[in-house]
Amino acid sequence: MRAFRITLPSAERYWTVVDDEYRIVGDVDEYLRHLRFGHDAAESTTKAYAESLTLYLRWCEHTQRDWRTAAERLGAFATWLRHTPIDPEAPLIGPGLPEVRGPGRINRILAAVRGFLRHSVAVGTAPPEVLAMLFEVSDNRHLPVEAGGEDGALHYMARPRHRLSEPETGVDRATDEEALALLGACRSARDRFIVVAMARAGLRRGELCGLRREDIHFVADASGLGCTMSGSHLHVRRRVNINGAWAKSRRPRAVPVDDLLVLAYDTYVFERDRCRPARECDFVLVNLFHPPLGSPMRPGAIIELLTGLSRRAHLSRRVHPHQLRHGFASDVLDAGGSIDEAQQLLGHARAASTQVYAHPSAQRLRDAVERVAALNRDGVSR
16 A cells, blocks of 8 residues: 555646556545535545555554544554554554654544544445544533633534544744744755745745746736725635645735745846746746756645755754744734734634744733733833
């Protein structure tokens, strides 16, 4: 069993699972197509799920279990994941040997398996009793009245039966000093534009690599471009892109930008125009220094770039693209912006998602305490 990428005639791509003779595993393929096109999931999501389901099917094959009902031994599968190497030819291995996967990775694999089996029950290819193997169902009938909800109705809750405890690590923000160090380590105008776009506009790497030239409205009045938003800004839109770039949100959004980002883009355009193959490409970010010249940059290349920049800048850690996005959100809030403003800029559907990006600076925390102290002093003086 292995994960395998499928390209459709429409140029859309998704990942599926094939056996050793490259025959598609029908039930898994149906689920992954449903995930990709029915739920509008990213190609990278189907890749992660295909790899996870490959492991599940391989375990079922090794242990001679039917994948439809093997959920009753999902705890044994988690143990197998913890100790079995990635090598597909590896034998069954149990506790006592070094761990090869951490709790977070195992939980993500289990989540993919639960999604597949839940879908299989819904379409009738797995028996309904599988759900009881996957989830522990409870209700709110024994909760205190105050905790039962305003409507007083009976509500049911399903909790996964198999989930490993994970340490709370969270994603840290990139500091302003780290962002400046990354800029100083850049060797091209394109790379400087990439760092500034993530640090000053909060773009995800998939959104950045999916930008087209028509999305850039770095003019005072964009009405001539058919846009009603004033001031320099860019548009983030979900599209099917040949480089695998994917905008996470279904809703398009316009992101205002500052003069630094406009300057970084203008400088990059001059550099880009010197590459003849790039002139015909509609993508903003293109390969300028290695083949295939002029082709769209891959989202994975952004990670490779920041890894190299972090090393060249002699930073104490590798800065990840998402840490620059967290830094942008924190800067918005530190500058007095509200949660709903940060939510719109980041493209979050819920404010709760934006709250995770709030990393108050030490000075902002100090100011909050001082305001409380000042209020108490004023109250005593009266």
